[in-house]
Amino acid sequence: xxxxxxxxxxxxxxxxxxxxxxxxxxxxxxxxxxxxxxxxxxxxxxxxxxxxxxxxxxxxxxxxxxxxxxxxxxx
Amino acid sequence: xxxxxxxxxxxxxxxxxxxxxxxxxxxxxxxxxxxxxxxxxxxxxxxxxxxxxxxxxxxxxxxxxxxxxxxxxxxxxxxxxxxxxxxxxxxxxxxxxxxxxxxxxxxxxxxxxxxxxxxxxxxxxxxxxxxxxxxxxxxxxxxxxxxxxxxxxxxxxxxxxxxxxxxxxxxxxxxxxxxxxxxxxxxxxxxxxxxxxxxxxxxxxxxxxxxxxxxxxxxxxxxxxxxxxxxxxxxxxxxxxxxxxxxxxxxxxxxxxxxxxxxxxxxxxxxxxxxxxxxxxxxxxxxxxxxxxxxxxxxxxxxxxxxxxxxxxxxxxxxxxxxxxxxxxxxxxxxxxxxxxxxxxxxxxxxxxxxxxxxxxxxx
Ligand code: SF4
Numbered sequence: 001x002x003x004x005x006x007x008x009x010x011x012x013x014x015x016x017x018x019x020x021x022x023x024x025x026x027x028x029x030x031x032x033x034x035x036x037x038x039x040x041x042x043x044x045x046x047x048x049x050x051x052x053x054x055x056x057x058x059x060x061x062x063x064x065x066x067x068x069x070x071x072x073x074x075x
Numbered sequence: 076x077x078x079x080x081x082x083x084x085x086x087x088x089x090x091x092x093x094x095x096x097x098x099x100x101x102x103x104x105x106x107x108x109x110x111x112x113x114x115x116x117x118x119x120x121x122x123x124x125x126x127x128x129x130x131x132x133x134x135x136x137x138x139x140x141x142x143x144x145x146x147x148x149x150x151x152x153x154x155x156x157x158x159x160x161x162x163x164x165x166x167x168x169x170x171x172x173x174x175x176x177x178x179x180x181x182x183x184x185x186x187x188x189x190x191x192x193x194x195x196x197x198x199x200x201x202x203x204x205x206x207x208x209x210x211x212x213x214x215x216x217x218x219x220x221x222x223x224x225x226x227x228x229x230x231x232x233x234x235x236x237x238x239x240x241x242x243x244x245x246x247x248x249x250x251x252x253x254x255x256x257x258x259x260x261x262x263x264x265x266x267x268x269x270x271x272x273x274x275x276x277x278x279x280x281x282x283x284x285x286x287x288x289x290x291x292x293x294x295x296x297x298x299x300x301x302x303x304x305x306x307x308x309x310x311x312x313x314x315x316x317x318x319x320x321x322x323x324x325x326x327x328x329x330x331x332x333x334x335x336x337x338x339x340x341x342x343x344x345x346x347x348x349x350x351x352x353x354x355x356x357x358x359x360x361x362x363x364x365x366x367x368x369x370x371x372x373x374x375x376x377x378x379x380x381x382x383x384x385x386x387x388x389x390x391x392x393x394x395x396x397x398x399x400x401x402x403x404x405x406x407x408x409x410x411x412x413x414x415x416x417x418x419x420x421x422x423x424x425x426x427x428x429x430x431x432x433x434x435x436x437x438x439x
Pocket of ligand 1: 421
């Protein structure tokens with residue numbers, strides 16, 4: 001039940017701090033997600049969503065670093 | 076899909092597995108804490124890619140599985156009250172209490188509703204002012220900020236007909252309980268990435284130091300898990316026991332301060348019973364004094380139950396990694412997802428259900 005998946009913020013539908021929300025695209029399935037816990041996340045950013053709330057913004061730089069480390073491992 | 080496909084690609088997964096085989100020189104036993112990781116390991120047959128020296132054991136990381144029987148019995152009593160609309164995440168419906176499950180209570184006429192988000196509960200309450208709307212708030216640290224936000228907003232919106240049956244659990248005390256047990260076999264942990272997305276990584280440092288175990292915060296995709304195993308095994312081979320972060324694209328060292336702030340506002344740390352394990356001090360969250368009006372146990376009179384004997388179910392040992400699901404005599408015969416004897420067979424993230432869905436019932 002801790003399932004949490006990455007999706008891309010397509011639009012911001014509410015910008016009040018507590019009820020900040022947006023449409024988030026999970027590979028074609030779009031859901032309204034509360035964004036109050038990720039005030040730094042904006043349109044185009046990827047967030048990890050769980051039970052209707054974004055819990056973290058995905059860092060592209062860190063994702064690349066993780067994938068890159070593995071390339072290094074092979075050498 | 077971005078941030079999924081790259082971490083499932085065959086070639087890097089194979090390369091990572093080869094690197095693990097190269098690094099390992101002796102047997103090591105690791106535990107993945109989270110049920111989502113267990114699910115991924117079994118679904119993608121990741122154990123088949125690992126050298127035989129590496130054993131993975133499946134930890135207690137499924138909140139549905141560890142919700143104690145007496146809490147389910149209380150949920151069933153409250154749900155049966157004709158004034159009540161009882162809201163729950165779908166996973167909880169078929170978890171057996173001592174006599175029935177929420178499905179059974181619903182079949183006898185109770186108004187039990189599945190919600191996707193705790194915020195749905197507020198809308199149900201606003202639309203039904205003459206009913207009592209109760210939410211079964213379960214989960215680890217991952218779910219706690221969302222459930223806390225629902226309580227916070229209920230108070231703000233003066234929704235007097237909302238209450239929560241809270242059975243939240245915390246991961247680090249469970250890890251400590253496993254490590255201090257005399258039967259412990261775990262030498263390294265893959266910590267649950269989404270729990271750490273909220274809480275950060277620092278609270279694991281004292282555990283790694285005190286018990287001299289590597290703890291690697293790990294994600295959920297096949298490549299994440301293999302890389303987590305590799306980082307853990309490297310530490311073991313080198314005699315190190317540190318906290319490392321494989322899942323840095325999501326987990327910051329400090330976690331999510333906004334989410335942590337909401338947890339601290341609404342909840343307080345309490346002793347909590349874990350199904351199959353027993354009571355663990357300071358291992359759960361309950362409503363803090365400022366929010367006690369939202370406690371369903373204060374609003375409804377419920378009888379204390381005496382949970383029945385768990386019979387032949389060994390889910391307690393499964394949850395602690397002492398035995399594997401397919402070592403249970405009932406596995407796949409008397410106990411199946413359609414007729415579960417224990418909670419680890421009910422939840423799709425429970426170790427028994429994961430084994431049932433993805434592999435044959437012969438012991439390995
Ligand atoms: S297979 Fe069923 S009876 Fe056996 S431990 Fe798992 S849940 Fe319990």
